[in-house]
Amino acid sequence: MWLLALYAAHSVLVLALALRSVYRPTNALAWVICCMFIPVIGLILYVVLARPVSIRRARLADDSSEESLALLSTPANSALRGLVGVEQAMSKLSGGTATHGTVRILPNGEETYAALFEALESAASSITAEYYIIRNDPVGQTFLSILARKAAAGVSVRLLVDGIGSLGVVRSQLPKLAGVGVDCRVVFPLQFPWLRPGINHRDHCKIVVIDGSIGYIGGINIGLEYTGHKPGVGAWRDTHAQVTGQAVQGLARVFELNWSVGRQVSAGRSSNRTQADRVQLLNGIPDYRPPTSRQADAIPALMQTVESGPDRPVRTVQALYFMCLTQAKRTVDMVTPYFVPDTDLTMAMKLAVARGVRVRLLVPEHCDHRVVGLAARTFFAELAKAGVELWLYGAQLLHAKVVVVDGALSVLGASNFDLRSFRLNYEVCQVVYGEAAAEELTKQFEADLADAHHVSVEEIQALLPVGILERGARLLAPLL
Template structure:
């Protein structure tokens, strides 16, 4: 009798998962399998990790209520796809495209050189928001500049993600707070640890200086992004430096929303860790690591363009970043080039890629040969045969780590930011992307894309035939759990 009762309860729980996640059937299927393999435990984990957050109103997300004042497209945006994408983004974000100066960095050394220079030149305010912030050579150089500026009277606010930056020593935070920096943690991991917040991370990388210049893209704060870390090797990334008050205001809006969701630091009542003692100790400990670099940073590219900001999160009214990628594919007329370290699209995006090819658009996808997460690699490879059969060109990057997130549409519209081409970025993480309309910038990124292809291997039928037999069932099983990665 007890077994029958437990069976009925388990069946009701599984049915509740299916009904509750009916809008995301693929994710529901993954959790149903977990619930069957781990009775009660699997369903319990689902309800803890995927408890619904209340949807944020447009006032809370910083968006203006109602329709935008105007969907007029700047005359400088000349391609039909660019004009259509601009209208779509304007309607989604309630913010029109604004002019800005944009500099693209694909090398971490050059980006950090420019970032440190901008931080030193700050006069009023510095806002930082990072998924990963490490207390290594680069991280401590940034901390030194922030502390100097805070002591000089500049308002400095710093958000770090509670999981991505969980290894950051408390002593570093104490030092920053002692200097006058306001520090917050986005959804910190605290008792009882398992909560809906654990699965919802702040994946953004944003710096806004004086409300006039900003840095946004794929690079966090850490030595690995310089490509000089022996156990990592060459790092291929993309980051954007924006100069212009209008574009920076939108990024400030994104930062302010994250600031309200973040938690204040919890200070320790430990006399041995007094902020003054921590400051003095760290100043000595890292004194050898704050000297300016001896190397000359590599060149970058600066162009004028029109910019829009698209951000999204699990409690937003619509999946804006996912809709942006969909708009780029469906509105394209001649070419779409995509660079992403993680490729796990949903059905609609996969269909949009194939339909774009059917109407004559050249679609090329550049992904790493070996993603830094093995499970992601297994899942991504299950999509490649389908893409190749549809006529999409797929390339595997061979030289080091590919971490860039770039989309170039019809030689004018560029999408750069922190969001990957995967379900986690679309539904679970807090993300941000910049849409830049500039033929000059697009041409620069296309040349960079062509150079990346020289370091890549194109996929073909021979590659598919050489997949080990044991790998195919592993990949199929991994794909079942794609919505959870």
């Protein structure tokens, strides 16, 4: 009898869970399946992990600026006229309008670190840095050493990291940095009891702002693997950008939002060992020296910073990608390492093709996150049948996140094309309005296609069959 009562109670709780998440049916389904397979533990996980996170306060713009709309609508920017709606919608949803600036495209880790470290060394007044991953390796140690030395020299330095992505640095290096004057905070730190609200949410942003005038954004974290020289990882294909001008203020605004929810890190207790660590941090010889920075052209453009997070009523980055697909007139080129969209986005891709838009999707042939890679396979056949050109990249590990629309609008940043980025992470993207930047990113896309192969529906069914593992991974996709 007590087993029957326990089963009934569990059923009622699972039903309550489903009803509570009725406005997000795919998410509700994933949790119901989880609770069915691990009855008690599943409910406990839901109660802890599905609790809302703290709301980051932001001043949302009432409307797009008249200047930005006028510039996007001028004859010189005729290709952008049909995309003005993107700027208007993102101004409403994310709180930042398009502003003037320049952008330099950085196509790999070596060039990114060369430009970034050079700019950090020249900082005169302030440095704000936010990363999902900072490794405790030669690249990470070089980066942290620069921050420590600049803080000791009187520069205001603030460092914000994710509690899981940068776990090793959080435990071993941040107290030392705090001891030399770096203001350090951690978003969603891993602390006892380890199963805490927020543990399933991550700060996935990569933002650096130097002296309020130069910024960096993209897919590259701080670690040796991004240089392509880490043993066992191999070559790494990624995209980052250097931003200057008024557009940097958008990155600064997003940093302040995320800084507001970080937890302060205190300096380590004073001891001879701690003091020795601080001296080494300040005076140690860098283990990694990037090559000389390639002086790529700085491209003038209008830019808009778009952020999203689990505290937002609208999934802003998902809405951005949706608008790119629905507003496109001619072409959409998409690069992403992790492809697990929802029904709205797959429908938008199919409808874009039906309207005569050429949609090309470039994804890795071998995903470094196995479950995500399995889930991605379940989308390939239906998209290929609808006319989406699917390309599998096999030359290197693909980690870039870029969308180019009609050769006039570009999106690059930290956000992947998956449900975790849309629903669970703090994310940031930079929208670049202008043909010159789009042309450079399109050239990079075409170069990447040379190292990829196009797959037909027949090849997908033969080479990438959808089995039980793939279907199971897709069911759990909302929780990945």
